[in-house]
Amino acid sequence: MRAKHNVLLVTNDHVSTLTGMADNTITVSALDRTKVKINGQEGVGRDLSLHAVATGKEYVHETSKDDLWFFFDVEVASNPALAGVAGFTTFVMILFIISYWNSAGSSTALVLVALQILCFFCINPYLIALSDWRNFMTEEAEALMHSSVGMNKALKSVLTLIVLLTISIFAFLMLKSVLPDRSIQDMGDWELWVAMLFDSASLTLPFICFGLYTSLPLQVVQILASFPFLFMIFFSTTFSPGAGLEGVKGLRFLFARFYLWCVIPGVMEGMEDCPKDNLTLYTVLSGCLGLFLFLGLQGVLYVVEMNKANAAAADFKALQGSDEFKQLQVEMKYVHTDGTPRGFGQTGVDYKDGYEATATEDSTITVSGGAEPPANEL
Secondary structure (H helix, E strand, O other): OOHHHHHHOOHHHHHHHHHHHHOOEEEEEOOOOOOEOOOEEEEHHHHHHHHHHOOOOOOOOOOHHHHHHHHHHHHHHHOHHHHHHHHHHHHHHHHHHHOOOOOOOHHHHHHHHHHHHHHHHHHHHHOOOOOHHHHHHHHHHHHHHHOOOHHHHHHHHHHHHHHHHHHHHHHHHHHHHHHOOHHHHHHOOOHHHHHHHHHHHHHHHHHHHHHHHOOOHHHHHHHEEEEEHHHHHHHOOOOOOOOOHHHHHHHHHOOOOHHHHOOOOHHHHHHHOOOOHHHHHHHHHOOOOHHHHHHHHHHHHHHHHHHHHHHHHHHHHHOOHHHHHHHHHHHHHEOOOOOOOOOOOOOOOHOOOOOOOOOOOOOOOHHHHHHOOHHHHH
């Protein structure tokens, strides 16, 4: 147990036995948490004691294919949330077909706006649930140590993007079914689908970023992730082409909705400064702008955390050189009196001088060679 860093659950009737087996006994006062008692030695600093016992290796979960199958089974195969999104999307698209069937080509812009709003409502329940999923997944993974938090977040991000992609394809097919073929061809067919996809992505990616990769509560996530939608309404000029103050109008180039409007005949003529070339490229880049900004912010925060970690490591190195730290590690039998480390792979009997397990104790007797102890020795 000492070598593998296993977690041991203890009931009250085993406390005295385990205290006798323990290499060290640390007592924390309920009145003064800044000081602890170690093996009868009073007044030891709490931080000093924590550093003194932190001699093992941190647990790092090794990702395996079992983790992938576990995620697939829980989050895909048996996840009612996906079934709910699929059912709601199907219901919404059926209503869309019924309501917009045989639309005129002159109504293309209005039909497209309605469809993009419906796509957002289809995936929105799944996006809102991301922050709650992040919380309980992190707690479960850290408590049970059966999966990697980082890998689960990455897989959830990919799954969310697949849901977005599926809804976008479905919506494009519905758009083709209600509009004249000529209208779709005039807008570039697949280029129109790319514009629709990244227009939706510009409103979806912030939910993934803030919902999965921060520790913010749900309400704050919803507020921050909704800003791109609000800014699109205010600054993209798609609701009132040409309107706005001169300095503000320049912000329209940051929104995928602006470039989406630039592919719609009858609307593009009223939009200011629509690009004549590389329209799809600008649509993709503007659709991922929120992601780029979030990654930049995360990079800055990472540098700040690295500086803090380096400062903490320097403080710990200075602490290791103090006489009090060395004496405490000798007292706790982590090192010999000459400063050489003790073998953590030894059994508790060899490791702790003077301790001998007896048959009356409620303990496990370690048998050399890795053999299992007889049942009556437990």
